[in-house]
Amino acid sequence: MYDIIIKNGRIIDGSGMPAYLADIAIRGGKIARIGKGLAGDENTRIIDAAGLAVTPGFIDSHSHADSAVLTYPDQIEKVEQGITTSIAGQCGGSPAPISRDINPASTETVGEYGRRVEIMRTMGSFLGVAKDVPQGANIAILVGHGNLRKAVMGMENREPTAEELEQMKALLREGLEAGALGLSFGLIYPPSCYAQTEELIELAKVAGEYHAVVAAHIRNESESLIRSVDEFIRVIRESGTRGVISHHKAAGRENWGKVNATLRLIDEACAEGVDLFCDVYPYIASSTSLSSRFIPKECCTGGNAGIVKLLSDPIERQKIKERNIRTRGWDQSMVLITVCSAYRQYEGKFLPEIAELHGKDVHETALDLICDSKNNVRACYFTMCEADVETVLAYPRAMIGTDSGVRGTMNCYHPRLRGTCPRVLGRYVRERGVTTLPEMIRKMTSMPAAVYELTGKGLLREGFDADICVFDPDQIIDRAEFVNCHNRAEGLNYVLVGGEVVVENAVYQGKRNGRVLLRRVER
């Protein structure tokens, strides 16, 4: 008989088709039947979904819960917003591979993994351990280009030799053979940003051999946004693989509106047969390191220790400061410091206010924060506009991603950590009407399942995995804020992972029924 029957719900099946009324019966972790008037026996749990929407579990197209697979497998922040599968290893950074002869510059990046360094040597050894760790939600991993480069060339700012390029390709192949889903670029972050387009094409071709996805945090999301989209389209066209532009946006007031041009570029490329998508999160603020805006890329070749060394040298520091004043003419008042290990008292405050407390100008203050925290400083940048966010959210080839890891107890981070999916459904579908509910659900389910080739996921169909959300479309809303980023969303009644109820009335029940998903290896 059936384990669970979800009765009388409005089925929004993930395909984009309108809702219909039906019951869903679950057995052995799968959707066994969809129909009217389904009945169980005395062992069947009945979930009354009258008046509620029943959808496939949400897929986080862009997650940074990388090493959390080992360190924080419950992934509460994901499941409590309805996410049942995540795609991690984005923006050029993955938990593995890590070079055998780690150079001193990269050891601190490895630091958080501590004793686990040996596990992280190759994607194969990492996935070999991770696949046996039960997860709160399913998770799949991409191979980070930054890892490939760091493993082969350290933090060096130059082109690879032919031999080094072959070594990077071999590491990528190893990762894809081991079950990673694809490749990711992080072209604003060192050392990924030191690569020329040709290197990206060569590596994307390897992903193409496996029919695997290539995702990219493109080179620039502000003044060179259009050129950066063009570059990535070229990479995808010439490598013949499938591409995803990560967290698509236009940053900086003078660039607002440019997403209309970039989405047209994507459409034109697709019309010529290029297979291209993007993902987006529903906020006007981004979140990344403070150094990504205040330390020039060419100053990052020594890793965190190198940055601290430069900032401790008055002459070098002055050069960086002058360069920032010259080239970063943007409004400093939109920088919110969220994590700052040396000055916890500044967390949750904007940079000008911190500068006042700190007794120096904003530039000196920013450099102090970075130097004294050994580059462990994160910030939110309020650089986008609502109109652009809505344009990208509504774009038919845009998927929804949190662009967030899981953060345990950290109070101040970015609300996308917990609010992304409920906010898309509450604010942008119900309140703002940017698109229909079935269409938005498609962007959160069957579209990413197809792009990342997650078989048996993303649709409510007999035989598919019973990863399911039950929620009230009239109530669902995010409550997470920039300072109180852990406020739970409201209106999410049930989340099922693999046929088990893992969230009830918005609260995680402690059952880890997900796993690390491996790419089906076929060529």
Ligand SMILES: [Zn+2]
């Ligand atoms: Zn990114």
